[in-house]
Amino acid sequence: MKLYTNIRLSFMMFLEFFVWSSWYVTMGTFLGANLQASDSDISLAFSTQSLGAIVAPFVVGLIADRYFHAQRILGVIHLIGAGLMFFMYNSTDFSGFFPVLLGYMILFMPTLALVNSISFNQMKDPAKEFSVIRVWGTIGWITAGLLISFFAWDSQAGMEEGLLRNTWLMASVLSLVLGVYSFTLPKTPPQAKSADKTSFAEIIGLDALALLKDRNFAIFFISSILICIPLAFYYQNVSPFLTEIGVENSTGKIALGQVSEVLFMLALPIFFSRFGLKKTLIVAMLAWAVRYLFFAFGDANDGVWMLLVGIFLHGVCYDFFFVSGQIYTDSHAGAKFKSSAQGLITLATYGVGMLIGFWAAGLISNYYSDSEGNHIWGSIWLIPSGISVLVLLFFTLLFKEEKTALPK
The missing domain is CATH 1.20.1250.20 (MFS general substrate transporter like domains)
Known part of the structure; x- marks a missing residue:
């Protein structure tokens, strides 16, 4: 190029x-x-x-x-x-x-x-x-x-x-x-002819549901949906949380999570090749649980380091789970379902999983707040931490290790 x-x-x-x-x-x-x-x-x-x-x-x-x-x-x-x-x-x-x-x-x-x-x-x-x-x-x-x-x-x-x-x-x-x-961008014409017949199921990836017949992939698929529930807590609550407890320049500090994404994206191929898919996903889910514990017990004064570590763990949480999951899905789907499988995972996680997560985060945040809108953040963050642990146990006990190669 x-x-x-x-x-x-x-x-x-x-x-x-x-x-x-x-x-x-x-x-x-x-x-x-x-x-x-x-x-x-x-x-x-x-x-x-x-x-x-x-x-x-x-x-x-x-x-x-x-x-x-x-x-x-x-x-x-x-x-x-x-x-x-x-x-x-x-x-x-x-x-x-x-x-x-x-x-x-x-x-x-x-x-x-x-x-x-x-x-x-x-x-x-x-x-x-x-x-x-x-x-x-x-x-x-x-x-x-x-x-x-x-x-x-x-x-x-x-x-x-x-x-x-x-x-x-x-x-x-x-x-x-x-x-x-x-x-002004380079021309990107449509790849399919308008007359081509594509089923509704193929368009949204539902034809890839055939992959769920494989027990391991089904466990991964369910885990992907469930882990998006605690992910939604982060996206929805981290800015109000930091602002409410008095952390200055909170949006700039939240950007540390994206800095860590870049760093851990570089580390992922090494970790993935050395430890395999299952351990990589386990580390990611463990990082979810730990980050929310740090949020639960951190504060804007002496405990601010816990908040910063929790934010920085975003790279591990996101890259190690979702990027590894995309690699696993790609290698598992084969040529027939390659595109459909990625579409199905996206629909299930960012669609279904996070929709449930945002709904749950709203209910729990409302439950742990007073009439003036002040929140009991420690209790709120312990909920997604606990969910992450449950998903971790579910995945660890039921998913069997298998070899998954990184794309060349």
Whole structure:
């Protein structure tokens, strides 16, 4: 791949994840502080990601793969998204905010597959070239978080002045930039002919359900759904948690989780090759349990190191489980179900698993809070820690070790 094309695709990835990070990390804090949303409302807002993930296969499978160039769809979505973001920037109550957010996420989630499709279409050796492009998405995510803390929008003073609202304006501007920029990206024509017959089951990956006949894969599949329940607690609660207990520059500190993603992504091939799939997944699930224990007993003073370690463990939690899981799924599916299996896992985890997780996180956060909205965070974080331990035991006892090779 030419250097110029590499730079163009890297900038696309940077903008894609910058836009997402601009509002997603701090949304829970924003909704509570600016729109006086309840924990149930915040849970409902985060669940739009899962609903978007469920709809995404239809957009990509039915439209992008058959009728229109991927870069043009990406551009149109982000231009519309810029307008929706600006509307949310001006929102004054949750009832007006939520329908717009739902519409935005139904549009946005398919773009995660579209940027990958645009990238893969330009590559001769995706196994070697894609990681160099994709890492710029993580850099974009980190940059947005650092800027929010640099401008002190997430500080106590900033929230009292309503400055956290500016995250939506920043996302709107960058979405507009990405929308225009997308039309300059390399052409990515539809790969399937519109006349081709593809079943509904194939489009959303349900034909890959045949893989569940294998006991080991079924155990992994169930574990993947269950581990997304504690994952949802992190995405939904970490920003309100740090802000409420008085941690300054909390969004910048949360970005340490993405820094660790980069580091542990580099360590994964070594660990995976040496210890195998089962031990890698066990370490990931153990890291989930430990991080929430650190959150439960840490504080903004002498115990702040526990919070930072918990955030930094995000790389182990995410890379060691989800990336390893994608490798396992790819090797287990074979040529017939390769694409369908990945679609099924995404639908099950980001769709079903996290939808349950966001709902549970809202109920538990509401249960452990007082009439003024203050939370008993220690009790809240012990719940996902306990769930992680139960999933760990389920997987460890029932999953049998098998050899899984890393893609060359």
